[in-house]
Amino acid sequence: MSHLNDRNSKREKDYAGKKLKTLPIELLQRGQDVPKVDLQRNRLKHVTGISCLSNLTELILSRNEITEFPMDITELRHLERLYLNQNNIKTIPENVLPSLQKLQFLKLSTNRLVKLPQDINKCRNLYYLNLSNNCLTDLEPLVGLNLLRELYVERNRLTELPCSLFENNSLAQFKANGNPLRKPPEEVCAGGLKDIQSYFSMLDANSPSVYTVKTMFLGNTMAGKSTLCRSLKHGHPVNVAEADRTVGIEISEVDSDGVRFFFWDFAGQEEYYITHHVFITAQAFVILTIDLASYQIENSKSFNEKVGFWIKNIQLKIPESVVLLVGTHVDQCTDETEVKEKKKEIEENVTKMLEMHKSNLDQQRENLQNMENPSLYSDQINQIERLTEYKLKVLDLVPIDCTKPEDIDKLHAHIREKVLNKDTFPNMEQTLPRCYHEVENDIQEFLKNGDIPEHGIVTQEGLLDELKNRHETLNNDKLKLILQYLHRIGVIMWYREITELKDCLFVKPSFLITLFKAIVRHDLDKELDGISPAMLKSENALQKYKERWIKDYKDRATLSKVAIRILVRTEIQKLGISDKELIKDVVGCKKTTGHVLLLLEHFDVCLSSRNSCILNPNANEFEPKKQWVASNPIIYEPEACLFPSYLTDNRQVEKMWGTDSAEDLNIHVYFLPEIPDGFFHRLVIRLCSWFSPYWMGKDQCLLTSGNKRALLREHRDESSDQFIEIRGKDIDKEIQKLWDVIRRIMQRLDKLTEQWQGLCLKVHSPCRDPSCEDFFEWNDWNEWLDESGTNKYNEGLEKKQTCRNGHRRNTELLFPRTPEVTEKRTNGDSDFE
Secondary structure: OHHHHHHHHHHOEEOOOOOOOOOOHHHHHHHHHOOEEEOOOOOOOOOOOHHHOOOOOEEEOOOOOOOOOOHHHHHOOOOOEEEOOOOOOOOOOOOOHHHOOOOOEEEOOOOOOOOOOHHHHHOOOOOEEEOOOOOOOOOHHHOOOOOOOEEEOOOOOOOEOOHHHHHOOOOOEEEOOOOOOEEOEHHHHOOOHHHHHHHHHHOOOOOOEEEEEEEEEEEOOOOOHHHHHHHHHHOOOOOOOHHHOOOOEEEEEEEEOOEEEEEEEEOOOHHHHHHHHHHOOOOOEEEEEEEOOOOOOOOHHHHHHHHHHHHHHHHHHOOOOEEEEEEEOHHHOOOHHHHHHHHHHHHHHHHHHHHHHHHHHHHHHHHHHOOOOHHHHHHHHHHHHHHHHOOOEEEEEEEOOOOOHHHHHHHHHHHHHHHOOOOOOOOOEEEOOHHHHHHHHHHHHHHHHOOOOOOOEEEHHHHHHHHHOOOOOOOHHHHHHHHHHHHHOOOOEOOOOOHHHOOEEEOOHHHHHHHHHOOOOOOHHHHHHOOOHHHHHHOOOOHHHHHHHHHHHHHHOEEEHHHHHHHHHHHHHHOOOOOHHHHHHHHEOOOOEOHHHHHHHHOOOOEEOOOOOOOOOOOOOOOOOOOOOOOOOOOOOOOEEEOHHHOOOOHHHHHHHOOOOOOOEEEEEEEEOOOOOOHHHHHHHHHHOOOOOEEEOOOEEEEEEOOEEEEEEEEOOOOOOOEEEEEEEEOOOOHHHHHHHHHHHHHHHHHHHOOOOOOEEEEEEEOOOOOOOOEEEOOOOHHHHOOOOOOOOOOOOOOEEEOOOOOEEEHHHOOOOOOOOOOOOOOOOOOOO
8 A cells, every 4th residue: 555655646746836837748748647736836827738637636726827717627527626726716617617526625715706606516525615715795506515514705795694505414614704794693603603503593584683883982082082972872962071081991882763882982091002902893883083173284293193093003903894083172173164174184184094005005916916926925915905805984074062962963863874874884784583682681681680790790500591591492502602692792791712711701891891990091000009008908918018019010010919909809899899709709819810810811911920030050959868959049029910011111121132143033024004003012922921931021022942032023113114023043053943933923923913904914034144134025924834734835945045135145044944945054054155
C-alpha cells in the first residue's frame, strides 16, 4: 500500500505560484496519468485543455483570474474535489455541475456569484460546499442536496433562508454570518445550525413580524445626549443637570406605534470608551449628537473632535449602520443663519470623508491589482472589495432645541419615518416565532411581580424552571436557544463562554452596567478618596492603604482588588440590595473573583496582575535535607488589576528592552484607515495572558518567552500611516522559534481585528539597513497564521531578497521561513551585502 501511495504522490502535479497564464504543455501531455493538479496562485483566465486529464480526482484553481466557469471541467467525470475560490466567477451555467456526478467537495468562496444554477442540487454526492463572500440572494437551488454535511454562505446578500434546507438530516455545519437576514434574524443564525433548526421548528403561519431598533446615542461629553435620549423617551423636554450626566451607559426601552426602540446612551468622556465595544453591535441606528453652539466653522480641529472622530470609529466598527446627525444647543446659537451655516459645513465635510474613504479603498485595490503577480495578494484584494461594499448611511443633520416640545415631537416623527423607510432600513422587519416574544414578556413579568429579584441576577436552572411552568411545549434546549437570542439583541445578558458565569443570567442589563460604573468612570480618584473608614474595615484595610491605591492608580494604572470590592459593594448597597450571598458573588473575595471583574477581564478592559519575576540563574542550589536560602527574596505586592488605557509612559518597557538593533526581526502591521481607539491595549491584554513575564506601557509592551523577547509599539501619528511595530530578539539566534513567537502575536492581532468590520491590514518588513527607508511587502500573510501545515506561504522564495535601493538580506530575517528558503546559517553567511 505504501508503495502505491508513493507512486500516486509522484504523479500529482504541483504548479502553484508559477505565474502561469496557460496550462503547461508537459501537464497536458501526461493525460490520464495525473490524479491531482495544484494550479493555485497563478494568472490563469482559462484552463483550456484540462479535459484531457480524464482521471483527475482533485483540481485546485484557487487564486487565479478566472471570470467564467471553465466548461472544460465538465469532462472530468472522476473529479471529486474542486477548488475555484478567490477568482472572479460571476455565473455558473445550467447543465454544468450535474455532469460532475462524483463531485464531493466544491469551494467557490470569494467570487462574484449573484445566483446559483437551478440544477446544482443534482450533484448528489456533494458533502462540502463553500459559497462565502459572494453576492447571493437565494439558496433555494440547494434544497435536495441530501448528503450535504457542511455549507458556508457567510458574507453574501441573503435576507431569507429556505426552511426546507434545514430538514436535511445530514447537515452538520452551517455558517451564514454577515448577511442582512430577517428570516431567521442574524441574531438567531449567530447561534449556529442548532439554533436555526430550532427557529424553523417553532415558526408557524401566525408568527408575527417585528420592528426592533437598537438606537445608540454617541457624541462628545456635554453634547446633550442624555437630554435628547430622555426627552425622546418621555415625549417632552427633560432637563438633565451636569451632575446627572451619563456615567458609563444607560439603557431604556421605548415603544412607538409598533416600533420598539432600545435606547443606549453612551457616556462621552474618554474614560468610558474602553467599555463601549462591549455593547456596540452591528446594523444599529446611531444618533450622533453635535453641540452646534460650540462648533466652530472653518476649524478642522472642531469638526474632527465633534464629528470626524465618531464617523471614523463608526465606519471601522459598524460600517453598515445608519447615522442620524442631530445638532443640539440650537437655543445657544446667535441666530438661524449660524445654525444653517454650521449644518451645511458639517454635512459637506461628512460627505467628503465618505468619498475620500471610498477613493482610498479603490486606490489600494488598484495598486494591488497592478502588482507583478496579483494572485499573491488575492486575500487583500478581496478584503478591500468587501470593504467597498459596506455602505455607511449618514442622514442629514437635524438641528434641535431640546427645550421646545415641538422640536422633540418633530425629531420623534423624523426618526420613526426613517426607521420605517425600507430604503434606509431594508432589514428592519424580522419574523420571529411567537414563543420568543412570550418568553421575553414572561421574564419582564417575573421581574415586575418579584419572582425574580430586583437586581435581575438569576441562575440558569431557576429561570428555566419558571419558564417551563408556563411553556409545556418548550424543552430546556429550546428555551436556552431563545435566551441566547435575547442575549444577542441585548434584552438579557448571558455569558456562557465564561466558565464561572455560564450558570448566571443578568435579565436586567442596566444593573450589570451599574456595576461597571463603580470601576470604569471619569472620577475614579474621587471615588477612591471617598472610601469611608467603615468601608475599609469591611475588608480589614487600613486608612493608609487608600492613599496607596490612589497613588498606584495615578502612577501605575493599577487598582487594588480590595479597592475594587469596596467600590462595587458600595454601588450595590446604594441600590438598597442587602443579599449577602449576591454581594459576595458579584464583588468576590480573596479566594474567588467576582462577576464584575470576570467580565471586565473577559472584555479586555483590565488584566489581573501576577506576582512573578524572572528566574535567577545564580540562585542557590537546592540540596536534600538542607535548608534552602533564597538568594533574591521576592517582595510580593497585593493583588491588583492593571488598566492599560490609563498608563501614561513607557519607561519600564524601554528599560527592560534596551536599544533596537539591526539584528532584530522587525515587522510593521499597518491599519487602514487607522488604528481603532483602544485596539492596542486590548491586544496587549490578550497577549499578556499568554506570555510571562511582561512589561506594559502607554503605547509599548514587552513580552518574553524563554530567551525570546518581542516588543510591540503603537505608532498613531495622525498625519502619517498608523501601524503596530513588532520587534523580536533571541540571544540563542533560533530564528524559526522567534518567528513562532511572532506568529502567536499576529494570530491574536488578526483575531481581534475581526471585531472591526471596516478595518484593512497590510504587513511590511522594513529594510534592515538603518539608512534605508525601503521595505519588503508581505503577500497574503493570513496564510502563515494557519498552522495546519497545508499552506504554502512564501514557498519558492530565494534565499536572499533585494530592496529597491540594492540592499540584499537573508529572506529568513524578513519573512517567516519556508522549507525552500531555510538553510542553517553558518558563521560565514552574513545577512548584510
